[in-house]
Amino acid sequence: MIPTKQALKRAAELRDLLNEHNYNYYVLDQPVISDAEYDRRLRELQTLEAEHPELITIDSPTQRVGAKPVSGFVPVKHEVPMLSLNNAFGADAVELFDRRIRDLTRVDAVEYAAEPKLDGLAVSLLYERGLLVRGATRGDGATGEDVTQNVRTIRCIPLRLKGESFPPRLEVRGEVFMSHDGFRLLNEEQQRAGAKVFVNPRNAAAGSLRQLDPALAAARPLEMYCYAVGQHENSELPDRQFDLLKLLARWGLRVSPLAEVVTGADGCLAYYDKLAGRRLSLPYGIDGVVYKVNSLALQEVLGNISRAPRWALAHKFPAQEETTEVRGIELQVGRTGAVTPVARLRPVFVGGVTVSNATLHNRSEIERMDIRVGDTVVVRRAGDVIPEIVKVIEQRRPKATRRYRFPDTCPVCAAHIVYEGGEGVIARCSGGLYCSAQRKQHIKHFASRKAMDIEGLGNKIVDQLVDTGLVKDVADLYRLDASAVAGLERMAEKSAGQLIDAITRSRRTTLERFLFALGIPHVGENTARLLATHHGCLESVAESSEDDLQSIPDIGPIVARSIHAFFRQPHNVEVIEKLKSAGVSWPAPRPGSPSTAALPLQGKVFVLTGTLQSMSRDEAASRLTALGARVTGSVSSRTDFIVAGAAPGSKFEKAEKLGITVLDEEGFIGIIGKVTDTNV
Numbered sequence: 001m002i003p004t005k006q007a008l009k010r011a012a013e014l015r016d017l018l019n020e021h022n023y024n025y026y027v028l029d030q031p032v033i034s035d036a037e038y039d040r041r042l043r044e045l046q047t048l049e050a051e052h053p054e055l056i057t058i059d060s061p062t063q064r065v066g067a068k069p070v071s072g073f074v075p076v077k078h079e080v081p082m083l084s085l086n087n088a089f090g091a092d093a094v095e096l097f098d099r100r101i102r103d104l105t106r107v108d109a110v111e112y113a114a115e116p117k118l119d120g121l122a123v124s125l126l127y128e129r130g131l132l133v134r135g136a137t138r139g140d141g142a143t144g145e146d147v148t149q150n151v152r153t154i155r156c157i158p159l160r161l162k163g164e165s166f167p168p169r170l171e172v173r174g175e176v177f178m179s180h181d182g183f184r185l186l187n188e189e190q191q192r193a194g195a196k197v198f199v200n201p202r203n204a205a206a207g208s209l210r211q212l213d214p215a216l217a218a219a220r221p222l223e224m225y226c227y228a229v230g231q232h233e234n235s236e237l238p239d240r241q242f243d244l245l246k247l248l249a250r251w252g253l254r255v256s257p258l259a260e261v262v263t264g265a266d267g268c269l270a271y272y273d274k275l276a277g278r279r280l281s282l283p284y285g286i287d288g289v290v291y292k293v294n295s296l297a298l299q300e301v302l303g304n305i306s307r308a309p310r311w312a313l314a315h316k317f318p319a320q321e322e323t324t325e326v327r328g329i330e331l332q333v334g335r336t337g338a339v340t341p342v343a344r345l346r347p348v349f350v351g352g353v354t355v356s357n358a359t360l361h362n363r364s365e366i367e368r369m370d371i372r373v374g375d376t377v378v379v380r381r382a383g384d385v386i387p388e389i390v391k392v393i394e395q396r397r398p399k400a401t402r403r404y405r406f407p408d409t410c411p412v413c414a415a416h417i418v419y420e421g422g423e424g425v426i427a428r429c430s431g432g433l434y435c436s437a438q439r440k441q442h443i444k445h446f447a448s449r450k451a452m453d454i455e456g457l458g459n460k461i462v463d464q465l466v467d468t469g470l471v472k473d474v475a476d477l478y479r480l481d482a483s484a485v486a487g488l489e490r491m492a493e494k495s496a497g498q499l500i501d502a503i504t505r506s507r508r509t510t511l512e513r514f515l516f517a518l519g520i521p522h523v524g525e526n527t528a529r530l531l532a533t534h535h536g537c538l539e540s541v542a543e544s545s546e547d548d549l550q551s552i553p554d555i556g557p558i559v560a561r562s563i564h565a566f567f568r569q570p571h572n573v574e575v576i577e578k579l580k581s582a583g584v585s586w587p588a589p590r591p592g593s594p595s596t597a598a599l600p601l602q603g604k605v606f607v608l609t610g611t612l613q614s615m616s617r618d619e620a621a622s623r624l625t626a627l628g629a630r631v632t633g634s635v636s637s638r639t640d641f642i643v644a645g646a647a648p649g650s651k652f653e654k655a656e657k658l659g660i661t662v663l664d665e666e667g668f669i670g671i672i673g674k675v676t677d678t679n680v
């Protein structure tokens, strides 16, 4: 059947509409029509095309998927080689890069186009008369593979360029990658289907692009940011890299919204710091930033050395994953008896520090991953998190290894280990304070900065004090004399005297510090502060019923039960009495100070981020809690205020996203000052 004029017109309309929607949705991330409407229009076009196959065009949105599986990929020779980038790992290398460019170009302050370096793979797109005709991988830079069918399935890649001003033949280059969410969903799907699970988003993106069946590739959540032009015909390009990016965006191609123009090495380094701070809150992985001399004329002057341009530099973040060997698996016994397995590693530099230990979390984690002594493993350290083992490289497992067996008894005191929690994941030594490991941790906690703040009472000294029997409980600290301490290994007389002075000074404390120092399970600094402000004196806390305790906002049944039980344990009462008779004391409550009266910031939830000029974060938290507010570590929809000091972190961005009130330091002081003046 010959299509009517009307059918022709309608098909063109639908194509434009659907392509426009695709652009709004996948390139701009701003959909303007609903998914349902999109699906309706797509079905209408599919019906039309089924009736009149001659209406099908190469840029029809129905033609993204549907190509037949192939048996291999055809090589593609890159007319203009696809260059790689020189890497830099520190500020010195960036300064050297900028100095060379200044020397070679005689320009004083060089402008750079800076952008994030995506952790994906480089791809070339060829457009002829605005239509996507070929997609190719980088390969070795000279020859890649034709992956057109798979590239066509990537929704943010236009099948037809927008506008008219594009060159008749245009090669665009960029990075194809997978977002963290896309990667997670894909792996969940793969796991359900019993298929291969990918190690990281980069491998998943590379594997997806090299899928032989485009229908499978279509289901992979790939994305792309474009950053360069390769071959192009009969046209003038802008004379700056940044303007080129803007032009690519006008043609409907996706470019990074984080690209910026900066000046000199300082500008580059400031950009690097900014991106490093945002790295973990971005929805996709970046492994550094890229600087390119902004002027294309200067780029020409500078040229390439071997296969990398002299005018560009990849400034890499420290690697977050490295491989190393497991030298041993040891168990650590914490203050409350929790037994945590720890891997001792051959030290490696990862995430900016040298890592020689990684947490193994718990028994089921070791069993799940089957981590063995002698294994080669991938360790990961992202941001400030504790290093952990991501996976075992089984191909590199030596012959004579054995499965790790979690013991039944505490490695320190030989008491039985009991398992708690849903799947018995928490292992706990049942030895209590008879276990010297628990006793040591308890003493370390007691002496720590936010507790009794005994300067100089470090891990090594506590270990010796307990091992020699000089200290059996925290009260014994106040009976130590300088000559006994000076007898410890590597303890000079002077530092022994200083330690005794620090212990003496710690006798004068506050109720909240003392309550925190006691190490009552589930009582952190916040709860200790609440107890101190609501009760005013230790006796009142100790005598409270569980119900009384629960009447304090933010104290729930588990915490109340733990506090109540603590003060009914004879050993604890005895140690508290010993501490008091050794002279540990705190100011009596001010008459008329609030006990259970409503506080001005009662019920308000605050999050602190960044550095404050006028006080430490601890002090800010202390002031807030004293006014009845709760201070938490992470931003959620329940957060009322976020206080952002200098250089705030990702919490700030999250708060902005959630529309939470952000206070700067002045605003914060205003609030605590005002309520302090009028209400307390």
Ligand code: JCF
Pocket (backbone or CB within 6 Å): 083, 084, 085, 115, 116, 117, 118, 119, 120, 122, 175, 227, 228, 290, 312
């Ligand atoms: O994001 C990237 N991985 C990336 C790679 C960004 C760029 O601007 C690049 C690149 C590789 C080569 N530019 C070149 C010239």
